[in-house]
Amino acid sequence: LSQDGEHVYYLSAQGHLTRVIDDMTRPNGVIGTWDGSLLYVVDHGAGAVYRYTTADDGTLSDKLLWVSAGSDGMTMDEEGNVYLTNANGVQVYNTAGTLIDTIGVADPTNVCFGGSDKR
Numbered sequence: 001l002s003q004d005g006e007h008v009y010y011l012s013a014q015g016h017l018t019r020v021i022d023d024m025t026r027p028n029g030v031i032g033t034w035d036g037s038l039l040y041v042v043d044h045g046a047g048a049v050y051r052y053t054t055a056d057d058g059t060l061s062d063k064l065l066w067v068s069a070g071s072d073g074m075t076m077d078e079e080g081n082v083y084l085t086n087a088n089g090v091q092v093y094n095t096a097g098t099l100i101d102t103i104g105v106a107d108p109t110n111v112c113f114g115g116s117d118k119r
Contacts, residue, residue: 005022006024006025006026006027007019007021007022007024007027008020008021008022008024008027008030008041010058010059012057012058018058018059020058020059020060021041021052021060024041024043024045024046024050025043025044025045025046026043026044026045026046027041027042027043027044028042028043028044028071028072028073029041029042029044029049029071029072029073029074029084030042031074031075031076031082032054033076033080034076034078034080036054037053037054038051038052038053038054039051039052039054039060040052040066040074040076040082042070042071042072042074042084044070044071044072046070047068047069047070048065048067048068048069048070049065049066049067049069049071049074049082049084050063050064050065050066051063051064051066051097052064066093066097067082067084067093067097069084069086069091070086071084071085071086071091072085072086072108072109072110073085073108073109073110073111074111075111075112075113077113078118080094080095081093081094081095081100083103083111085105085108085109085110085111086108087107088102089102089103089104089105089106089108090102090103090105090108090111091103
């Protein structure tokens with residue numbers, strides 16, 4: 001690696017790059033809420049998803065262990081539910097971090113919504 005580890009960075013509109021997370025084993029999935037107030041980050045190496053509050057300057061605060069589940073990819077629906085891919089299929093968690101559904105898919109790695117109706 002050209003870096004000193006695996007980290008998460010914020011790239012400002014002005015082109016300034018800032019490391020915002022440096023305490024994870026292997027950060028992988030990253031998704032923000034539609035309003036930009038929260039950021040979810042999967043630590044694939046630790047099998048956990050963390051939630052942060054985001055500031056306008058890209059800094060993060062209020063780190064919270066949101067779900068104790070690993071994931072390779074994730075997405076979010078319009079209601080704020082987060083979809084995680086892992087060996088169990090696609091697991092759907094509500095905004096409180098409660099598992100509300102599992103979609104049976106064999107070995108999913110990434111997930112997104114597509115099509116004209118985003119379904």
